Amino acid sequence: MTAAIATVVHAGTPENLPRFLHFIEATCARIEADADTKYALHLAMEEVCTNLIVHGYRGEAAGPIEVAVYDECEKVTIVIRDRAPPFDPVHAPSPDLTSDVEHRPAGGLGLYLVKKVMDEVDYVPDTPSGNVLTLVKRKS
């Protein structure tokens, strides 16, 4: 893979969520991402970082979330590293998509949407550099 065109690292705290979102917005502008790619990358960044902040680190001496973006001819790759307890989004159970309004649970959609809008999702827990989530979006 080519060198990352943009990287950021912040503590996995709620106050830093806007920083991660601004990072991906700026990066999408820099690489002139098309609308579909921009939406997918923004959604992926929000859902993954929110999950790490809320469920991974849970505000307890939050560790880092490191994000690197790689821009290639046909695809954009985001690599997200963290040191929270491992959670494999690839094999996470699918949410309830069929219950009516009254019985539909409010949560559980975030990572499911990431897997739907990104073309490839790969997760490797407990590497020397932390848990590594790799997301690939092929360009239109």
Next chain:
Amino acid sequence: MEIELRLSGGITVVGIRGSVDGLTADDLMRTLSARVSEGAVRLVADCSALDYTSSAGLRSLLGAVKLARQHGGDLRLAAIQPPVLRVLDLSGFTGILKYYPDVEAAVVSFAEPA
């Protein structure tokens, strides 16, 4: 995110501009909940200027629909932009919420028999 409220034939039209995400979804839910608690239980969300939503936005929409229906009304969506509609469709929300091509159609729908 910006929210603009107006009345149309007794229906509360909630214009949502910008993004409903983890940073703004709670504000949307608070606004909609307040309207329902004041008796405005028939609402239309004008989504023509809504350009992004995430699971947080979906949660607030679902919560508002549930609340409105519990009070004998509904929250219906109008003029949903394609990227947002795709997210609603992926989540199965297009099968449980009522949505229309424009605000007028959504407003008129409240006059139709259930």
